[in-house]
Amino acid sequence: MTALRDVFRHPAPAFAPDELAALASEHFGLDGTIELLDSERDQNARVITADGTYVLKVANAHEDTGVLDLQLAMLEHLARVAPDLPVPRVVHTRGGFAATTVGAHHVRVVSHLPGQTLASVPRTPELEVELGRLLGRLSAGLRGFGHPAAHRPGFLWNLDDAALVRSWADDVADADDRAVVATAFRRHEQRVLPVLHELPAQVLHQDANDFNVLVHAARVGGLIDFGDATFGRRVNELAVGLAYALLEVPDVVATARRVIGGFVEHTPLEPAELRVVFDLTAARLAMSVVISSRRAHEFPDNAYLTVTQAPALRLLHRLVGMRPEFLHFVARDAAGLPAVPQHDAIVAWLRSSDCRPVSPLPFDLRRAGRIVVSLADGAPGMHVAGDPVAYWDWMQREMAAHDAVVAIGRYGEDRNVYAGDQFTTDAPETRSVHTGIDLFVADGTPVHSMLPGTVETVVDNDLPFDYGPTVIVRHDAGEAGPFWVLYGHLSRRTLSTVRPGQRVEAGEVIAFVGDHTVNGGWAPHVHIQIMTDLMADPDVGPDGNFEGAGEPSRMSVWRQIVPDADLLLRFGPDTWANAEPPADLLERRHVDLGPSLSTSYRAKLTIVRGDGAWLVDHTGRHHLDCVNNVCHVGHAHPHVVEALARQAAVLNTNTRYLHRTILDYAERLAATFPDPLRVVYFVNSGSEANELALRLARTVTGRHDVVAVDWGYHGNTNDLVEISAYKFNRRGGGGRQPHVQLAELPDPYRGRLRSYEPAAGQAYGDDVAAAIARAVDHDSRGPAAFIAESISGCGGQVVFPDGYLARAYEHARAAGALCIADEVQVGFGRVGRAMWAFELQGVVPDIVTLGKPMGNGHPLAAVVTTAEIAGAFANGMEWFNTFGGNPVSCAVGMAVLDVIEGEGLQARALDTGSYLVDGLRALQQRHEAIGDVRGEGMYLGVDLVTDRDTREPATAFAGDVAERMRARGVLISTDGPADNVLKLKPPIVFGRAEADVLLDELDAVLSRPAIAR
C-alpha cells in the first residue's frame, strides 16, 4: 500500500513556464506559448503552437516509468486499431521516441483534444448513451492489448482488488454511510469475488469520470488521462464509468440503462458480467469513499479529499437501497437480454400442458360471473376508492347487477392508489403499475394454492397500503427451476393456516381473504402474482414481502420478474381487454344489421374468443358451449387454424384451375360414404347445398315438386324456405306452397305413434306415400325429391323410429323421386354410432347435403351424390361456384377430418353422449319437468313438459331454463314446434368433465322454481 502515501509525499514537479517552453521546443520541436494546467501529482501544460495545441506532461519524479510507458503504448495501440476513437495522440521526440526524461522526470507530449469536460455541460440522455458508446469502443479497442506494466500490484484503484481497501471502511465518519459502504463491500465479496476468475479481463482506462470525458459540438468527443490504466476485468470499465455517470442523476436506473445500452453496442457483455456490473459500481463508489476517508484521516488539512465523498455516498445509498438482483435484471434488460434469465423457460412451462393450475377460490374462476374493475384514475367507483368499506359496497352492487361473484383488478394497470412510503423510489416516479391480479371477494373466503408447492414464507406485512398477511408458495417449473406465487391481503387467520416449509397440494386451502382492518386498508381481495425470482437479499433470505407494483419506466424489467398472473389464472385478457360490453354493440347492430337478425338470451353476450368447448365473453368469463355444432372439433382448433393460415398464405382461387387439394379432399370425404355416393360438389353453406340438391333432383328427374318432412328446416333461400315448414308455417311465414307436400313428423314422443319400433317407422313412412299422392295430384309428373333431415333438429331433436327412412325412400323411389338426406346439422360423426346419421336408419340416399361442422366454422358445405346423378346433371349448363371448393376451404375441411380421426371424436361423441343421456335420465327421475330425454351421440334433446301425462310443452319454463343456464355460464338453446326442447349439440370435443358441468348446472336450475315473469 505504498502508492497512496508516496504520491502524496512527493510533490508535483514545478518547472517555470519558460523552462517548459524550452523543453517542448528542444525535445519535441514544438514552439509555442505555455499555459499551465492543474494537476494533483504531475505538472501539465498546454503548448499552443501555430499548428495546434499539445499537452506537455512532466511526470512526478516518483512515478513508475513502466506505468508511463504503459499509457503511451495504450495510446499508440488505440491510434492503430481504433483510429476514430477520440483519445490523445502521442507526439514523438525529435529523436523519434515516445518520451524523454528531464532530470528525475519523465516528459511526454500528447495532442490536445478540443471540448469541454462532461462535468461542465448540462447532462442529456443522448450524452449518457454516447458515454456508454465511448467506453464500449474503448473496451473493444483495448481487447488484445498487453503490457507488462499493466499489472500493478498494490495499485489502489484496481476494482478487481476492491477488497484491499475494505478494512478502511472503519474510517468513514457517519454510521449510516459506514453501513452502506460495508454493504457494498459485502456484496462485492458475495457476488463478485466468487466469479471474478470467470470474467473476461484486459487492460482498462478505468477512470472515465466527468473531468476526463470531453464534450465537443454537443457530442461526447474525447477521453483523456490514462493514469489509472491497469489490467482488470473488462466490465470494470463500464462499472467505473457508471460510478461517475450516475452521481446526482434523477433516475439511476434510467441513466444506467442508457450508459449500458451504449456500451454493449460496441462491446457485448456476457451474462456473468451483467450480473455484477452494479455490484462493481457500488464497490467502486465504496472504494472512493474509503480511500478519500483514509486520505482525509492522514491529511486532515486537505479539504478537497472529502469533497467528492458526498455525491458518491448519496449514490451509494441509492444503489444499496435497491435489490442487487433487480439491478442485475436492469443491466440485462439494458443490454438487450431477457431481464430475468429464467423468465422465458418458466413462462414456457406455465403455458405448457405440464402446468395445470386450479382455481385459487372455492369456485371455478374461469366460469364465474365477474366484473372487471379498474383502479386507474377516474375509473368507475374510484370516487369512493379511498374508503375500503364504501368501495366494497359499490363493488358489491356492481357485482349483483352483473351476476358476478368476483371482481377482477388487472395486471399491468397504472393506478394512483398506492400512497404508502413503500411505493416511493429513488426515481422521480412511484411504483404505480400493478403487477398482480386482484380478486375481490368477501373477506374470509378461502384461498387455495393453484399448484402443488412448498410454502416459502408466511408474513404479516403490516403497513398501511401494504399486503397485510401474505403467503408466498414456491413451485417447481421442471427444468426451468423454481418460481413463486404470492397471495396478499389475507386475514390474520392465515398466519396460523400454513407454515414455511410446508408442502401444499393444488387446491389446498392456504389462506383466507382479509378485510380492510388487517389487509393494508383495502376492500377485501386477494392479490395474486407470480415471481420468477425472489430477489432475496443474500444476507436476509426471503423476507415474505415483494413489490406488488412497479415503476412505469421500469416495467420492461418488472414484467419479467413478475410476469402476468394470468399465466395461472388464465382469464386471457388480451382477447377481452378492449372488447365492448353487449349494450354498446347491440345498439350498433340494430342500426347496422337490421332488427330481424336475432340474438340469443335476454342478457346478451359479447363473445370474444373460443377455446375447445368454451366461449369467452368480454369479461373473460368462460361459458360452456352446448349449442355450437358448427365448431365441431372445438373452437379455434389449432390444427384447423394452422391449415387455414398455411393455405391462405399460399393460394386461394376458384375451381377453374386444377389443384390437387380439392381432389384429395373430395376423395377422402367420399370414402366416408357408402357406395354409390361418390361425387362431391363444394359450396359454402348448408342452404347452398340444399339449393343445389334440389337443382340436381329437378334437372335429373325433369320434375319440380318436393315432399318434405313437417317441421323441417333446410335453409334460408326462397326455394328452401318454401320446403321448410319450420319457416313457412311459423311467425312471418307465408304458408305452404302448392308444389310442396309435407309428410308428418315421425315423432315417437309426441306424434301419432309413440314408439321407436319398426312398426311405427313403417306407419310414419307410409305417410310419405300419402304426401307423394298429393304431389301427383298437384303435378302429374310427381315429386322430384323427398327431403328429410336424418334427425329432425328444428322439429325438436326428434330421432325417427326404426325403419322410417327406409320405408319413406321406398315410396319416394317407387314414385321416381330422388331421396335427399339433409346432414347439415348431424353429420361428421356427431351421432357417435356412425359418421352419417342416415346410416342409423339403414338407408343410402341419392343425394346428401353437408354443411355446418364441415369447416369447423369456416364456410364450407357440400353435396354428395352418385356418378349417375352427376352425369345426368351435366346437361350443358355450367356448374360454377366462386368460393366453393377453393384450396383454403378444402385445406380446412381436410384438417377437420384429420382431427375427427386423429382425436377419435366420433367415439368420443358416443361416449360423452351416452354419459350425458344417463345423467339426464337421472335428472329426469328427480325433476318432473323433464318429459323426455332423446338423441343420438352428441345430438340430444331434453323435452320439458308441464305435465308428464299430457306431455304439454313447458315452453315458458324451457326459455327460462335456458336463460338461467346462461346466467350460470352454460349455453343451451330451445327448439321444437313449441320451443320447449332443450337442444344440446356442443362441439364434439365436449367430454365427461364438461358434461358434468352441464348436468350440475341443469340440476341446480331445475331445482329452483322458475323466476316469475
Ligand SMILES: Cc1ncc(COP(=O)(O)O)c(C=O)c1O
Ligand atoms: C338441417 C339444416 N339444413 C340446412 C341448414 C342451412 O344451413 P346454412 O345456415 O349453412 O345455410 C340448416 C341451418 O340451420 C339446417 O339446420
